[in-house]
Amino acid sequence: MTVSLSGRGVGHSFGDIAVLDGLDFEVAPGQVLGVVGPSGCGKSTLLELICGLRRPDRGTIAVAGRITERERLARSAWMPQTDCLLPWYTALDNAALALRNLGHSRVEARAEAGRLFDRFGLSGFEHARPDQLSGGMRQRVAFLRTLVSRKDVLLLDEPFASLDAITRAELQEWLLPVLSAENRTVVLVTHDVEEALYLSDTVLALTARPGRPAAMIEAPPGAGPAREHVVTGAGFGRRREELLGLLKRSPEPTAGERG
Numbered sequence: 404m405t406v407s408l409s410g411r412g413v414g415h416s417f418g419d420i421a422v423l424d425g426l427d428f429e430v431a432p433g434q435v436l437g438v439v440g441p442s443g444c445g446k447s448t449l450l451e452l453i454c455g456l457r458r459p460d461r462g463t464i465a466v467a468g469r470i471t472e473r474e475r476l477a478r479s480a481w482m483p484q485t486d487c488l489l490p491w492y493t494a495l496d497n498a499a500l501a502l503r504n505l506g507h508s509r510v511e512a513r514a515e516a517g518r519l520f521d522r523f524g525l526s527g528f529e530h531a532r533p534d535q536l537s538g539g540m541r542q543r544v545a546f547l548r549t550l551v552s553r554k555d556v557l558l559l560d561e562p563f564a565s566l567d568a569i570t571r572a573e574l575q576e577w578l579l580p581v582l583s584a585e586n587r588t589v590v591l592v593t594h595d596v597e598e599a600l601y602l603s604d605t606v607l608a609l610t611a612r613p614g615r616p617a618a619m620i621e622a623p624p625g626a627g628p629a630r631e632h633v634v635t636g637a638g639f640g641r642r643r644e645e646l647l648g649l650l651k652r653s654p655e656p657t658a659g660e661r662g
């Protein structure tokens with residue numbers, strides 16, 4: 404089942420520091436919302452608010468029309484900014500962790516997660532520990548762990564941030580059909596404007612802290628031709644320049660506002 408996700412007037416502060424302000428967003432079932440913005444503008448905080456780990460100081464966030472933290476926690480899977488793989492667990496046990504947390508037995512959880520290893524290009528690495536995996540493989544294990552929980556909403560925080568440009572482009576190309584086949588409602592946070600436009604249906608650009616909406620841009624369709632053809636297209640280039648222009652104009656927080 405796919406669900407809608409929306410925010411109305413969402414704002415949040417840590418003590419005196421306003422981090423997010425006046426955010427409205429709407430993600431239709433099965434759509435991908437990209438979120439870009441300068442470092443520290445509150446992107447990770449926004450995901451923590453959506454998945455119910457925090458309660459927004461102002462406004463409401465609804466998943467499938469339900470606004471309580473409990474409902475949002477039950478329906479969202481969050482892939483944090485660092486991969487958070489347990490170093491003493493194998494890739495398979497790390498991937499199965501979300502299912503174990505949902506109460507599945509170890510055998511069931513491993514079988515379910517293991518079924519996805521091939522599709523994730525991880526076959527043969529089930530018993531490898533995280534330090535025996537490449538950066539790209541670690542990210543795929545972390546993503547698999549997020550996906551396997553079968554939650555309706557996926558919240559991906561900079562899933563490829565730590566990777567080199569080539570691995571990153573490969574994983575983006577790999578992720579696009581996976582997201583489209585999964586048909587989940589997704590929020591993808593990234594610093595990378597190109598990544599946001601390539602993987603999302605709509606991109607929300609935020610200002611510097613406190614993150615406020617600077618623009619909501621429809622992304623050109625990314626499915627079909629290879630990534631290099633999509634990102635060199637004229638429509639893609641125009642939107643990329645528009646987003647980069649918005650981010651450049653976004654002022655840095657003043658010394659008094661800095662956290």
Ligand SMILES: Nc1ncnc2c1ncn2[C@@H]1O[C@H](COP(=O)(O)OP(=O)(O)OP(=O)(O)O)[C@@H](O)[C@H]1O
Nearest residue numbers: 417422441442443444445446447448449484612662
């Ligand atoms: N638990 C917390 N307590 C106090 N301040 C916090 C907390 N979490 C985040 N902040 C502050 O809130 C602001 C936004 O942080 P957040 O991590 O959401 O930004 P971000 O946009 O994800 O940044 P980056 O792009 O660097 O990941 C920062 O100034 C940060 O220091």
Ligand SMILES: [Mg+2]
Nearest residue numbers: 446447448484
């Ligand atoms: Mg962050």
